Amino acid sequence: MYPWEAVKPSQDSTLRIIHEAVKRGHEVAITHPSNLTIRDSVTLSHCKTVVKTEKTTSNIPSFYKAIQFQMEMRRLDDFDIIFMRDNPPLDSLMLNFLDSIKDDVFIINAVDGLREANNKIYPAAYHDPDRELIPATHVSKNIDYLLRIIKESPNDKMILKPLDGYGGSGVIIVEKSAMQSVRSLLDFYINREKGISNYVILQDYIEGAEQGDVRILMLNGEPIGALRRIPPQGDLRSNISAGGSVAKYKLTKSDKILCMKIGEKLVRDGIYYAGLDLINGKLIEINVLSPGTITDINRLNKVKLQEKIIDYLETVLKRKNQFKTDFRPHELIDHATVVN
Ligand SMILES: Nc1ncnc2c1ncn2[C@@H]1O[C@H](COP(=O)(O)OP(=O)(O)O)[C@@H](O)[C@H]1O
Numbered sequence: 001m002y003p004w005e006a007v008k009p010s011q012d013s014t015l016r017i018i019h020e021a022v023k024r025g026h027e028v029a030i031t032h033p034s035n036l037t038i039r040d041s042v043t044l045s046h047c048k049t050v051v052k053t054e055k056t057t058s059n060i061p062s063f064y065k066a067i068q069f070q071m072e073m074r075r076l077d078d079f080d081i082i083f084m085r086d087n088p089p090l091d092s093l094m095l096n097f098l099d100s101i102k103d104d105v106f107i108i109n110a111v112d113g114l115r116e117a118n119n120k121i122y123p124a125a126y127h128d129p130d131r132e133l134i135p136a137t138h139v140s141k142n143i144d145y146l147l148r149i150i151k152e153s154p155n156d157k158m159i160l161k162p163l164d165g166y167g168g169s170g171v172i173i174v175e176k177s178a179m180q181s182v183r184s185l186l187d188f189y190i191n192r193e194k195g196i197s198n199y200v201i202l203q204d205y206i207e208g209a210e211q212g213d214v215r216i217l218m219l220n221g222e223p224i225g226a227l228r229r230i231p232p233q234g235d236l237r238s239n240i241s242a243g244g245s246v247a248k249y250k251l252t253k254s255d256k257i258l259c260m261k262i263g264e265k266l267v268r269d270g271i272y273y274a275g276l277d278l279i280n281g282k283l284i285e286i287n288v289l290s291p292g293t294i295t296d297i298n299r300l301n302k303v304k305l306q307e308k309i310i311d312y313l314e315t316v317l318k319r320k321n322q323f324k325t326d327f328r329p330h331e332l333i334d335h336a337t338v339v340n
């Protein structure tokens, strides 16, 4: 996960997952990708293992304050489950460390799923020929091609964003009425790093975005909670980190259909836990690394989503122990039966 010191106890989703696991008596250790090591063909990490106490306080900020860790080098294959909770961008070399233990440990999300789905190409490439679920989206680093797309678009404005951005950073509107700036803008986005060119996303602006977007948390292919995020005055981005506020949201029938269709693909790809971002019923992003919002959804709906998550992981583990000899988590996850 991201550094423990960066956790805001009143808001943090990972802390809630950890708290629930500790409360149920599970051993929990945290580490960061930068601590990974291979020694004599064993993958290890320098971990902070939570020291067990007799009672776990139900107050999560107090839990955060009181927690004690023991620092130790641990074999990763000693764990039953690894829950990836680091912030984007994904360190792709880190995945090679996890490749070495992926047959022994249940990794949520699966290494290959993370590799495939960690940026916005994944939803952009989702097969949706009639554009029922995904807005028209172009991924490219070819400036002339992108300029042509904007000029030929029937709409006056489009959304431009970096392929690997998060938290709303770099998301802007490009308008036909300001075409003289667009080449420079594209050049800036694509060539912002010396010697490296970056892909960008050009996407139809979804009408209704002013009313905010919807975050849906998906566990094992099914929605477990949602909320609406409303952009601050004068900004197009609804991200909470960009100043957006939150409100209660009930999934519509068409949201549920979208979840079912996308959910099946997610589970097939090893993305057991994800955050979908929807605007006006259209999918714009799938967050697979460390989607937040658990705390807000809990508060708005008087639920504890972390309980569902740990229930799910306990179910996976039970199955894993039943099939000890040759366990392949992907094959065992059964969309319909695991969660319940
Ligand atoms: N196609 C779009 N139409 C309208 N608004 C958009 C569109 N794409 C993104 N936005 C706005 O920008 C925010 C961030 O975009 P998103 O694609 O989710 O990137 P990030 O990874 O930075 O969260 C969204 O929550 C939404 O408010």
Ligand SMILES: [Mg+2]
Binding pocket: 167, 168, 239, 277, 285
């Ligand atoms: Mg987003």
